[in-house]
Each structure stands twice: as structure tokens, then as C-alpha cells.
Amino acid sequence: MTHGRPTLTAVFVTAAIASTAPVRAPAGAQSVQFRNVARDVGILFGHDNDRSEDRHLPETMGSGGVVWDYDNDGWADVLLVGGGPLAGERQTGDGPHHRLFRNRGDGTFADVTAASGLNGDGHGMGACAADYDNDGWTDLFITGVAADNLYRNAGDGQFVDVTVEAGIDAGPWSASCAFGDVDNDGDVDLYVTRYVDWSIDNNRHCTNSNVPAYCHPNIYNPVPDTLYRNNGDGTLTDVSREAGVGIVEGNGLGVAFGDYDQDGWIDIHVANDALPNFLFHNTGGGGFEENGFFAGVAVGANGEAQAGMGTDMADTDGDGLFEILVTNLDKETHSLYQNLGGGLFADVTVESGLAQATRPFVGFGAAFFDYDNDSDLDLAIANGDVIDNVSLYRDDTTYPQRNLLLRNDGVGRFTDVGPESGPGFALEKVSRGLLVGDLDNDGDLDVIVTNNGQEADVLRNDGGRANAALMVRAVGSISNRDGIGARLTLSGGGRVLVREVRAGSSYLGQNDLRVHFGIGAARMADRLEIRWPGGVIDVIEDIESNHILTVVEGEGVRDRRPFEPEDAGTRR
Numbered sequence: 001m002t003h004g005r006p007t008l009t010a011v012f013v014t015a016a017i018a019s020t021a022p023v024r025a026p027a028g029a030q031s032v033q034f035r036n037v038a039r040d041v042g043i044l045f046g047h048d049n050d051r052s053e054d055r056h057l058p059e060t061m062g063s064g065g066v067v068w069d070y071d072n073d074g075w076a077d078v079l080l081v082g083g084g085p086l087a088g089e090r091q092t093g094d095g096p097h098h099r100l101f102r103n104r105g106d107g108t109f110a111d112v113t114a115a116s117g118l119n120g121d122g123h124g125m126g127a128c129a130a131d132y133d134n135d136g137w138t139d140l141f142i143t144g145v146a147a148d149n150l151y152r153n154a155g156d157g158q159f160v161d162v163t164v165e166a167g168i169d170a171g172p173w174s175a176s177c178a179f180g181d182v183d184n185d186g187d188v189d190l191y192v193t194r195y196v197d198w199s200i201d202n203n204r205h206c207t208n209s210n211v212p213a214y215c216h217p218n219i220y221n222p223v224p225d226t227l228y229r230n231n232g233d234g235t236l237t238d239v240s241r242e243a244g245v246g247i248v249e250g251n252g253l254g255v256a257f258g259d260y261d262q263d264g265w266i267d268i269h270v271a272n273d274a275l276p277n278f279l280f281h282n283t284g285g286g287g288f289e290e291n292g293f294f295a296g297v298a299v300g301a302n303g304e305a306q307a308g309m310g311t312d313m314a315d316t317d318g319d320g321l322f323e324i325l326v327t328n329l330d331k332e333t334h335s336l337y338q339n340l341g342g343g344l345f346a347d348v349t350v351e352s353g354l355a356q357a358t359r360p361f362v363g364f365g366a367a368f369f370d371y372d373n374d375s376d377l378d379l380a381i382a383n384g385d386v387i388d389n390v391s392l393y394r395d396d397t398t399y400p401q402r403n404l405l406l407r408n409d410g411v412g413r414f415t416d417v418g419p420e421s422g423p424g425f426a427l428e429k430v431s432r433g434l435l436v437g438d439l440d441n442d443g444d445l446d447v448i449v450t451n452n453g454q455e456a457d458v459l460r461n462d463g464g465r466a467n468a469a470l471m472v473r474a475v476g477s478i479s480n481r482d483g484i485g486a487r488l489t490l491s492g493g494g495r496v497l498v499r500e501v502r503a504g505s506s507y508l509g510q511n512d513l514r515v516h517f518g519i520g521a522a523r524m525a526d527r528l529e530i531r532w533p534g535g536v537i538d539v540i541e542d543i544e545s546n547h548i549l550t551v552v553e554g555e556g557v558r559d560r561r562p563f564e565p566e567d568a569g570t571r572r
Contacts, residue, residue: 032372032463034405034424034447041458042109045080045099049453050123054205055214056086057198058145058173060386063450064126064365064508067437070138070153074548074561075103076437076512078448080456081124081142086200098124098142107440117159120149126433126508130179130188131481133234138482143174143192167235172197172223178504180257180266181480181533183229183286188480188503190228190236193252193270196220209393214386217273222249225270229286244288250275256505258313259487260322261343264535266485269297271308271326281343296345297324297337306332310507314368314377317412320498327363327381327507330397334358334381338412353414354406361401362386365434365507369445373467373518375495376408382449382507384430400428403449424459437512443469443546443563445516465566468522468545472515474501477553478534482513485533490517492525519545
């Protein structure tokens, strides 16, 4: 689909440059270990959930963050969203406690929050990041219980709050957000999930087995989500109703963009808590029809709505079509919907192994990622109950829980390998957000987990780079500058791998915008095709493994750098 623009295909051949890293033999999952290095690398973040005896519902829900390169130096930085005081009588006026950590490029991070200007109001929840004004610097959107904030990246390490000038409204409680070019006009639009109609004034007191507990979300009224259209001049317009997403109400938590039917228009999946999930099919030009029930992703296999919280889309079985994941409550199991093509999905939670692996856990953040670089997309899930005193009336669960690392066997069946994958996945906390990115540019993906009312964890991947990989940063010229929505297809060694550039997914957060391909023992990849949102197709051939490529739409490879040594920086 070209959507009014001619399809242009450019073919580029990369120069043959000797690799700085040895060719690697395939490595088993048992060789990969994750260790919490948050204190070692300087990411010191304690989440303030403003816990009270009134058990305000937002206390147990946050928070998230973003892995992003805000200063354009080629290293992934980290923004973690603080909670802080809720509105009303508990407001202290000192705002939330977000933290911005700049990657020094040596495996450590500097807290640069004080000079950044990131000091909005209210109780923060989640975040997403994209260059919404196409000026070459990635901007930031932070969601909150009573207000959201849009920060323009000034390019000098500082951010300017442009919430009011851009036209962002203070709507109901916001949770996750995601940027995507829904009308393929060259700038990114913004989707914000709204949870429930809660405020200090209408807070209710609930019990479970006569014990005080956080209320079920259905105690409060559901609300519609918000879609902002980018006007291309630094302002955004709420087009929720005319676009078709504001005419249905839900308890929106997780959101993910993805072109699930490969028609060239980006679609939207929303995980709703205790209500049917949404699948908004883009009908062209940014109009949507909600067809979650028709597609088969609205409810669980038993036909009942589940406690949808986190979500992600990815090709888990190698057929080029994106499956949809939703994390739910314990005993419900998390859900995996296999893409059958033709706009239809099948619930394969049991067949995939997810039912058995996830049944004991309450899941929030989740991400498909290739942690061992074997070319198959594995899965990490952040877990933690929503009831702080659940052990008082249930003896089969706890508030803190361990997180999951599920290895893909290559055809979409998953096995829990967390217990054998190092101390990082043995931690038991009240986990919420889960973010993925290559924090040390060594070719394997690291994981950040945010924890409710607790310190965040940075799980460094040691051993994933025993297999080879490629990482691609997409830069749009006709399309949006971050290349969000671009579909990347990598061919080599008899495998075809499909990924998309995404700005927002999981739960309250966003992964590294750079696209990562694990390619096993391959010395070279034969072909990389990038289909940009505007219809332009770039093809790069003969690509040496173990490098980070910056690819510019219509231009080809602008920059090419090898992965950093595994023992760089603070490795011990």
C-alpha cells in the first residue's frame, strides 16, 4: 500500500569491513544470566506510591518508564516515572519524582533530573517518547492520575513543558501511551489509555473477606481512551470520537501499535482491565473500527473478559504475522492470540505453554525480545499482585512475586527459564513496568523492571551476545523522523525475521526504539528491507553481523558501528 505516495525502492550494499568480534557458535539459553546491577550502574530510583490507609486505587498501579536516546549520542538513556502525592488533601506541592538517567557510554548512568526541567504536577503513571515535531530530538509524554505532561526536547539536555500550548487536556486517569502515525502523513499521533473515573473525591472503601482491600476497577465507571492527531505545527487535536476510538468505553491499561493485517495502516490494541480488550482496525487515513470480538482477541478462551493489563505484539512463530499478548490476573493465565491472517486470531495460551507458566502470577509489563540472540522472540513478564494484604485471606499467593523469563523454542512454544537465568529473575517484588533495551551497546538486550513502592531493578544480560546480532536505528525523512511504524524484514541463513519500530507498549512504558535482531551464528545477513510508513522501501544487502546501523529513509546506512566489548564499563 502506498497511500497516495509512489512506492520507491532503493537498494544499498554495505561495504565489507572486517568484524571486530569473533564469529560465534550458537549458545544455549542456560549460558545467559541476568543480574540486578541498578546500584552498580547508577540507576537509583525508589517509586513513591503515596500509600495510605484509604487504599486509593492509583497507589497499587504505578509506575513505568522509557528507554530512549534523548541526547542523540547513540546510547540508550532511561526515564523512570515517579508517583508522588495524589491530588486533594495529600497534595504537598512538590510534584512527582521522575528521574532522568543519562547514559555515560561506559556502562554507567548519571542522574540529570535536576537540570532537565522534568517537573510536572500530580501522581505520575507511565510514559512514551517520540520526536513529535520532527526537529531531530525525541520528545516525552508522561501520563498521570489527574494530568498529563508533554515535554519538548530542546536539544540541550533540557525539556520544555508544552502541555497547554500543544492542546493536551487534563482528562480522566491516564495509564499507558503510545505514539504512531495513524494517517501516514509524516508526523506521529498520540494514543492515551484512560483507566477509570477515579478521584480523591469519589474514592470508595472496599473489603475482601471483611479485610480492607483496593477496590475492583468495575466499582468505578469506565471511560473512553483518547487519540490526539498531530497537526504538524507543534499542536495536537483530540480526534477520539471522529476517529472511532472515543465511542467505546473501557478500563484501558496497556496499549500497543502494530500493523497486524499488513495493509500499510497502523492498528491499535488496548488491554482493558476486567472488560473486553479493544482491537482498533485502521480503515485508512486514521479512522478506526473496533473489532476485538470479531478478530478473537477481546476475551479469554472461556468467553469472559479478563484483567488485561500489559500487552505486546510480535511475530512469535516466524510466519511474518504479529501475535498479541495480554497479561492478566493469576488463575486467569496471561493470554496469547495467534495471528491466523485475514484479520483473525486464535487463543493459543494453552498450546504455547503460557497457561501453565503464568497461572500463578498477576502480570503487568511484558515484552517480546530475543534475549539469547538465537533469532526467536522470547518473553519477559513483570509480576506482582494488586492487593497489598492478599496473604491475609489467600494462602496460595503473595503481593510480591517473581518475574518470568520465557524462552521461545522457535515455533511459538514457551518454557519458563527464569530460575536458571541468574539472580535477576529470582527477585520477588511488586513489579509493574518492564522495559527492554541494549543499555551497554554490547549486542544483547537488558531489562529494566519498575516496582511499586520499591526500587527499580536493572537486569544486565550477560551471555546473550554469545550469538550474533544486528541493531537498527531507523531515521525517517519523508516519514516521521523516528521511523515509528516502519516494518523491518531481515533475511539470512534460511530465516526471515520481521520487526516494527514502536513507541510505546508493555505497561506504562516504552522499549528502545532501535530494532534488535538476534541472528545466531550468522556472519552476515543477506538482506534488510525497510518499508517506511509513507510507502518508500529501502533494501540493504550483505550486512555484517554484530553492528549497530543507522539507516536513513531513501539514503541507506548513514552510520555503522561495532558492538562494544562485553567487558566494557562496570562489568564485574
